[in-house]
Amino acid sequence: MEAHEITIDRKRRKIGGLSPDLADRCFTCGTCSGGCPATGLVPIEGGEGTWDARKAIRAIVFGMEQEVIDSKWPWVCTICGRCEYACPMGIKLMRTFRACRTLRDRDKVPGPIHKGTVMNLEKGNNLGIPTEDFLYLLADMGKEMEEEGFPGFYVPVDKEGANIIVTINSKEPFGEPDDMKFWWKIFYAAKEDWTVSSVNWEGVNWGLFSGDDEAWKEQCRRIIENARRLKCKTILYPE
Amino acid sequence: MDLLEEYITTGRITLDTTRVHETVTVHDPCNYVRKSQMALGDHMGDKTRWIVKQCINPELYREMCDDPLNNFCCGAGGGAWAMPYTEERLAYGRVKADQIRATGAELVIAPCHNCRDQILKGLGKEHAEGRMDMGNYKETMYLWELVAHCLIVEPWSEEEIEAAHAARDAQFERLGIVMEEEE
Numbered sequence: 001m002e003a004h005e006i007t008i009d010r011k012r013r014k015i016g017g018l019s020p021d022l023a024d025r026c027f028t029c030g031t032c033s034g035g036c037p038a039t040g041l042v043p044i045e046g047g048e049g050t051w052d053a054r055k056a057i058r059a060i061v062f063g064m065e066q067e068v069i070d071s072k073w074p075w076v077c078t079i080c081g082r083c084e085y086a087c088p089m090g091i092k093l094m095r096t097f098r099a100c101r102t103l104r105d106r107d108k109v110p111g112p113i114h115k116g117t118v119m120n121l122e123k124g125n126n127l128g129i130p131t132e133d134f135l136y137l138l139a140d141m142g143k144e145m146e147e148e149g150f151p152g153f154y155v156p157v158d159k160e161g162a163n164i165i166v167t168i169n170s171k172e173p174f175g176e177p178d179d180m181k182f183w184w185k186i187f188y189a190a191k192e193d194w195t196v197s198s199v200n201w202e203g204v205n206w207g208l209f210s211g212d213d214e215a216w217k218e219q220c221r222r223i224i225e226n227a228r229r230l231k232c233k234t235i236l237y238p239e
Numbered sequence: 240m241d242l243l244e245e246y247i248t249t250g251r252i253t254l255d256t257t258r259v260h261e262t263v264t265v266h267d268p269c270n271y272v273r274k275s276q277m278a279l280g281d282h283m284g285d286k287t288r289w290i291v292k293q294c295i296n297p298e299l300y301r302e303m304c305d306d307p308l309n310n311f312c313c314g315a316g317g318g319a320w321a322m323p324y325t326e327e328r329l330a331y332g333r334v335k336a337d338q339i340r341a342t343g344a345e346l347v348i349a350p351c352h353n354c355r356d357q358i359l360k361g362l363g364k365e366h367a368e369g370r371m372d373m374g375n376y377k378e379t380m381y382l383w384e385l386v387a388h389c390l391i392v393e394p395w396s397e398e399e400i401e402a403a404h405a406a407r408d409a410q411f412e413r414l415g416i417v418m419e420e421e422e
Contacts, residue, residue, distance in 0.1 A: 037311055037334040041327045076327045078319045080269040080312030085277065111322040139416050142407070149392060152400035154407035157414060164242075169352050182387035186243070189390050190251040191399075198414065204352075209318025236242060238352075238383065 015099045016060045022096045023060040025089045030054045032083030032093060042072045053083045053093055060096065065103075074100035075110050101211030113206040117215045124222075125170040125202040135198060137173055145181060150188045158230060159195035165232035166196055167203030167223060183238060194236075197226040203237055240271070240283045240290070240350065243386055247293050254389040259295045261377060264303045264344035266335070266358060267310040268351035282308055283350075287382060291348050294389040301342040311335055313349070315357030332362045333371065340374035350382035 010016065016023045033039045033052035042051040044067075049055075051073040059068050068074065074097045084093040106114050116126035124131070135157065142154035156162060172180050187194050200222040207215030227235050246252040271283040284307020292300055304310040314332030322328070335358065339347055349355035359379035365371035380388070395403070411418065 035309075037314065037331045038327075041330050072324060072327070075322055076319065076324055076331070078269070078312045078314065078316035078331070080316050081273040081277065082269075082309065082312070085273045085308060110324070111318075113318050113321050116321075135414055135416055139411065139418060143418070149394065152395040152403035154403060154410070156406070157410055159410070171352070179381070179384070182381060182384045185387040185390055185392065186246065186252060186383060188395075189253075189392050190246045191395075206318065206321070209321075234242075 010063045013060070013063050013065055014103055015065050015096060016063065018099075019092075021090055021092045022099065023057045023091065026054075026057045026061060026091050027089055028054060028058065029088065031086050031088065032057070032091075035082050035086060036077075038073075038077050042076050045071065053077070053097075056100075057091065057093065057096065065100070069100045069103045072110075074098075074104075098211055101209075102213065104211065106210075106212070109210050113210045114212070117206045117210055117212055120202055120206065120219060121215060124200040126204055126206055127170040127174045129170060129173055131198060134173055134201075137177060138196070141177060141180065145184060145188075150185065153184065153188050155184070156195040158198050159193075161231045162195035163193040163232070164195070164234045164236050165227050165230060166194060166236045166238070168196065168201045169203050169238070171204075195230060195232065197230065200226055240286050240382075243290050243383065244286055247290065252386070253391045254294050254386070255391050256294060256296055256389065258389050259299065259346065259385070261345035262299050262301050262343060262375065263291060263295055263346045263348060264301045264339065264342040265291055266303065266313060266339075266347055266349045266354055267307045268349070268354045269312050269316050271350060272307045272310060276308055284308065284310070287348070287350055290382060291385065294385050301344040303338050303342050303344075311338060313354040313357040313362075315353055315361060320353050320356055320361075328357070329361060329365060329371075332357060332365075336362045336366065336371045336373045339376055340372055343375050345375045345377040347376065347379045348382050348385055349379055352381075355379055355381050 033054040036053055039052040040050045044051055051071060056068045056073055059065060077097050079094045079097060081094050087093065119128045120126045138155040145153040205216055205219045207219055223235060265287050267284050276282040311334045313335050314328050319328050347358050349358055362371060362373065363379060366373040366376055
């Protein structure tokens with residue numbers, strides 16, 4: 001194997017140097033990668049071996065953060081937090097790897113999560129379900145529930161002063177609508193005073209996953225705005 | 240989770256513990272255990288197990304891990320379910336599949352949309368098609384799906400139904416919903 005020199009530019013780092021707990025405090029013990037199911041799954045492009053949490057943190061310390069940002073590592077890592085929970089030096093590994101996602105150009109974010117985020121900002125949910133379709137689906141399903149042994153059931157929409165406001169995972173109205181009935185049955189039995197917003201009801205925050213801080217914040221803001229507008233005390237986020 | 244616990248402890252819902260005959264285990268979503276612990280100083284692992292045991296005969300329960308806070312991720316968290324790296328996601332999930340096999344449980348309870356999809360549609364499919372061995376595994380349910388499955392439902396009174404219909408009709412009018420008349 002031929003040795004080659006690594007050029008270190010620690011001054012121009014975007015992640016390292018921001019805060020010591022984002023990487024620099026690491027003493028390379030390897031607790032993070034030792035307990036991580038993603039260790040060994042992503043080959044290092046143009047290098048040898050595979051990525052793991054410890055190596056990614058080392059790369060950031062050495063000023064090679066662009067290699068981490070360009071790799072699949074921050075996306076195959078599920079940001080589950082086992083590494084951070086166990087880290088003896090208090091490194092914020094989740095924040096560090098999410099920062100790598102943030103620094104990826106938006107058109108290079110893998111899969112649909114950036115497109116879904118843009119869709120959400122425009123249409124109020126990740127899959128672009130129109131409000132009217134959503135409202136008719138809820139109305140139809142309420143009727144179904146009545147026929148299935150829940151007489152008097154309907155989905156309260158925009159009900160002011162309800163005790164609980166519920167967010168919805170758009171995959172359910174889109175592809176698995178019957179799965180919404182589990183919570184509905186529980187609400188029926190408990191005689192809960194609950195509601196769903198007619199707009200911005202999406203509970204899945206892909207801005208969080210894609211590293212898009214502004215979109216992340218905006219989606220949270222909308223959920224809180226719905227609760228305030230409808231004067232609901234509790235937000236139920238079945239995610 | 241707190242809400243389900245409250246409904247059960249206050250008697251607002253009652254559960255029939257004889258409907259589930261399969262052995263059951265609980266998967267801990269990262270958001271519920273570690274992230275709740277780190278952000279809010281409390282984790283939901285014990286609560287999940289308590290709710291599950293209110294739904295079933297507790298003798299059917301099989302534990303998956305020594306400590307919920309160190310349970311493994313399903314492999315599809317952090318948006319990975321939606322990403323195009325299927326091979327890596329399933330390889331990651333092998334750890335979870337091994338854990339499920341070791342419990343000997345038939346039914347896995349997943350209190351998260353994402354984990355449920357990975358275990359049911361990702362790992363479950365690999366298991367069904369012989370590429371992974373999850374032992375006795377048969378199915379995955381959401382935590383709230385299990386609760387709904389075991390729920391003893393008392394239909395509302397005539398007055399309650401009438402009041403609900405009136406409220407519903409007012410809502411349809413407000414939203415401009417016109418339902419087709421039935422034959």
